[in-house]
Amino acid sequence: MLHHRTCCLCEALCGLEIEHDGSRVTAIRGHEADVLSRGHICPKATALKEIHEDSDRLRQPMRRQGERFVPVSWDAALDEAADRIQAIQARHGRDAFAVYSGNPTAHNYATLLSGLAFAEVTRTKSRFSATSVDQLPHMLAGLEMFGHQLLLPVPDIDHTDLLIVMGGNPLISNGSLMTAPGVGKRLRAIRERGGRVVVLDPRRTETADVADAHHAVRPGTDGMLLMAMLQTVFAEGLVADGPWRAMSTGLDALDTAAQPFTPERVAGPTGVPAEVTRELARSLATTKRAVIYGRLGTCTQAFGGLNSWLLVALNTVTGHLDSRGGAMFTEPAVDLMKLAAKSGQGGHFGVWKSRVRGLPEFGGELPAVTMAEEIETEGPGQIRALMTVAGNPVLSTPNGAKLAGALAGLEFMVSLDPWITATSRHAHLILPPLSPLERDHFGLAFHALAVRNTVAYSPPLFEPPAGSYDDWQTILTLAERIADRQPKAERRLGPTKLRWMRGVGPRRLLDMLIRGGRAGGLLNLRGPRLTLDKLIRTPGGVDLGPLEPCLADRIATPDRKIRLAPSVFLADVPRLERAVADAELTPGALVLIGRRQLRNNNSWLHNAPKMVSGKPRCTLLMHPEDATRLGLGDGQSVRVQSRVGAVVVPLATDLGMMPGVVSLPHGFGHSQKGAQMATANEVPGASINDLTDETFIDPLTGTAALSGVPVAVEAA
Numbered sequence: 001m002l003h004h005r006t007c008c009l010c011e012a013l014c015g016l017e018i019e020h021d022g023s024r025v026t027a028i029r030g031h032e033a034d035v036l037s038r039g040h041i042c043p044k045a046t047a048l049k050e051i052h053e054d055s056d057r058l059r060q061p062m063r064r065q066g067e068r069f070v071p072v073s074w075d076a077a078l079d080e081a082a083d084r085i086q087a088i089q090a091r092h093g094r095d096a097f098a099v100y101s102g103n104p105t106a107h108n109y110a111t112l113l114s115g116l117a118f119a120e121v122t123r124t125k126s127r128f129s130a131t132s133v134d135q136l137p138h139m140l141a142g143l144e145m146f147g148h149q150l151l152l153p154v155p156d157i158d159h160t161d162l163l164i165v166m167g168g169n170p171l172i173s174n175g176s177l178m179t180a181p182g183v184g185k186r187l188r189a190i191r192e193r194g195g196r197v198v199v200l201d202p203r204r205t206e207t208a209d210v211a212d213a214h215h216a217v218r219p220g221t222d223g224m225l226l227m228a229m230l231q232t233v234f235a236e237g238l239v240a241d242g243p244w245r246a247m248s249t250g251l252d253a254l255d256t257a258a259q260p261f262t263p264e265r266v267a268g269p270t271g272v273p274a275e276v277t278r279e280l281a282r283s284l285a286t287t288k289r290a291v292i293y294g295r296l297g298t299c300t301q302a303f304g305g306l307n308s309w310l311l312v313a314l315n316t317v318t319g320h321l322d323s324r325g326g327a328m329f330t331e332p333a334v335d336l337m338k339l340a341a342k343s344g345q346g347g348h349f350g351v352w353k354s355r356v357r358g359l360p361e362f363g364g365e366l367p368a369v370t371m372a373e374e375i376e377t378e379g380p381g382q383i384r385a386l387m388t389v390a391g392n393p394v395l396s397t398p399n400g401a402k403l404a405g406a407l408a409g410l411e412f413m414v415s416l417d418p419w420i421t422a423t424s425r426h427a428h429l430i431l432p433p434l435s436p437l438e439r440d441h442f443g444l445a446f447h448a449l450a451v452r453n454t455v456a457y458s459p460p461l462f463e464p465p466a467g468s469y470d471d472w473q474t475i476l477t478l479a480e481r482i483a484d485r486q487p488k489a490e491r492r493l494g495p496t497k498l499r500w501m502r503g504v505g506p507r508r509l510l511d512m513l514i515r516g517g518r519a520g521g522l523l524n525l526r527g528p529r530l531t532l533d534k535l536i537r538t539p540g541g542v543d544l545g546p547l548e549p550c551l552a553d554r555i556a557t558p559d560r561k562i563r564l565a566p567s568v569f570l571a572d573v574p575r576l577e578r579a580v581a582d583a584e585l586t587p588g589a590l591v592l593i594g595r596r597q598l599r600n601n602n603s604w605l606h607n608a609p610k611m612v613s614g615k616p617r618c619t620l621l622m623h624p625e626d627a628t629r630l631g632l633g634d635g636q637s638v639r640v641q642s643r644v645g646a647v648v649v650p651l652a653t654d655l656g657m658m659p660g661v662v663s664l665p666h667g668f669g670h671s672q673k674g675a676q677m678a679t680a681n682e683v684p685g686a687s688i689n690d691l692t693d694e695t696f697i698d699p700l701t702g703t704a705a706l707s708g709v710p711v712a713v714e715a716a
Helices: 043-053 074-092 103-107 109-122 136-146 183-192 222-235 251-258 263-270 274-286 304-317 336-342 368-376 400-407 471-485 495-515 532-536 573-581 624-630 678-682
Strands: 002-006 015-021 024-030 062-065 068-071 097-101 127-129 162-166 196-200 213-215 290-294 349-353 360-362 385-389 412-416 429-431 452-455 542-546 590-593 620-622 637-641 646-653 661-663 709-715
Touching: 015 043, 024 043, 074 097, 074 385, 074 412, 074 429, 074 471, 097 109, 097 368, 103 109, 109 471, 109 495, 127 368, 136 304, 136 349, 136 360, 162 274, 183 196, 196 274, 222 251, 222 263, 222 274, 222 304, 222 573, 251 304, 263 274, 263 573, 274 290, 290 304, 368 400, 412 471, 471 495, 495 532, 620 624, 624 646
Parallel strands: 097 127, 097 385, 162 196, 162 290, 196 213, 385 412, 412 429, 590 661, 620 646
Antiparallel strands: 002 015, 015 024, 062 068, 062 429, 349 360, 452 542, 590 709, 620 661, 637 646, 637 709
């Protein structure tokens, strides 16, 4: 039999055809009729079968007894979790209970929706997520410049003639805040129509290999380069005319902020010659359809907030914001931004700060770098209980070893996780979800970031086992039982309403959202009205058309104008100026960056045999000149040391590395005692987050600085 669905393992939303014989998957291939991916598929898709069949995947709740886990019933597990969470909050205050949400929650619409209700019940300010080790700076730019944290511009890659990629590797990620399955074909199309692709990165990435030009940039200096490009645009009279002028404020302040950063002044620190910086700025300003796109490398560094602001500002003043071929905005069938705005959740920043270090909250969450210290530091508000939802922060946040030690000291911990991982091994209870093929799928978050307006829905392939719970059912049932134990006067959501929500379920809510969205409402003039049933009958999805200029209707600032020079960013510019002045390169010093791999997705997929087959991929990349200077050879085991720890990995010399920079992939490190992932344990690799430093951050946003970590390398 044949089943059509959207892959849920990364942002790309690739359409799949899955052949199955009863309960057994026999083949997975790309769906040629999918309106967004057009048959594209990557190796990760086959992991859906391996995840579903994985014998290490938990099928029932587990309770820790000493150093081992034993099965327990759902009722007993949920009652125990509710008892202990409510008791700790009653005794120590609401903030003594913390929640960490991992990256997979963004790929599960039902978990996203149920999490809102859980937050209303627990009302804790000790909330953390993968956002602060990823895209937080982009969201802050959206909040400060457009008035909403979810209003994020997307490169109109299918219509651009110049794509400048900074700190991203879309050929491997299939986008990343740019949902674009089959990026390879899309990049080739740019060149075939006479356009150019330019990559700015410390490493010659897979994307750089197919680009027209690659320029190495020293880690952590992207803000200097962006400022120098802006300075060139202003100094040479290249500021564009267009509708953006009438709907923006702060142009003069932006000009003033950029003036000290001449291309000559930043050439030394960045490693980019002044003439290259000027050529990039001129090309961006004079190419009719052009866009500069920055991703993880621009976010997770010491100037992540400034970088995200400057990327939007540069696209704006060159006339490429909300313009065909530039940085545009989606109009998805289910618009998260409008939903959040209606409920007063457009976003906020710095309303409160972390207890120990005073780092700002963003959107109700504290930076993940503070989690360990908030657990270990005694006093009012100390975290004493934690729930992780689809997250493995020991492997995905800085100084994982310190966090692991802190988790071991918690009074109570519960993990919603399909495996016993480096993180969930510390839990007192593990509550497993269904397999991806046993649940439905709707790309709620990523349709809002796609390079074309499309919508698709996937029903489950397999019936869930009797008596099983998916994440949303676990979250709502746990919320209901916590609410039932709370004093009535303290309840914000009562158990009766939570039972009703659980009975309604996310699928019926999704249908309501689709019917009320742009393609389902009475004002839809672009085609037939959508319903969930109609999407089920259209397995390749529905094409809602290309991105169109729409910012005037979507901007959410009080005066409905683009703020080109928000005060929060202007106040941080002097720190960037000091960094230029202080940029003395120490001869022989090394800094560490991460890297993404096609068969990895953070730490998710290492228990899938096909994802870890072949030669070892957890290697340290280093330029041959650095290796020669240090007396090291290709394939040799080396010890990499940072302030917080050390790892031993094989060395791989690579001419594509910028001298003075080394690279280690993220997601590895499956060697902790007690983790039960047999395949991952056979090829554990080393965790880059045993080297990253929880004190090395972007002070403006609190985002982890994962790029540019000082390290020393020697023979092991």
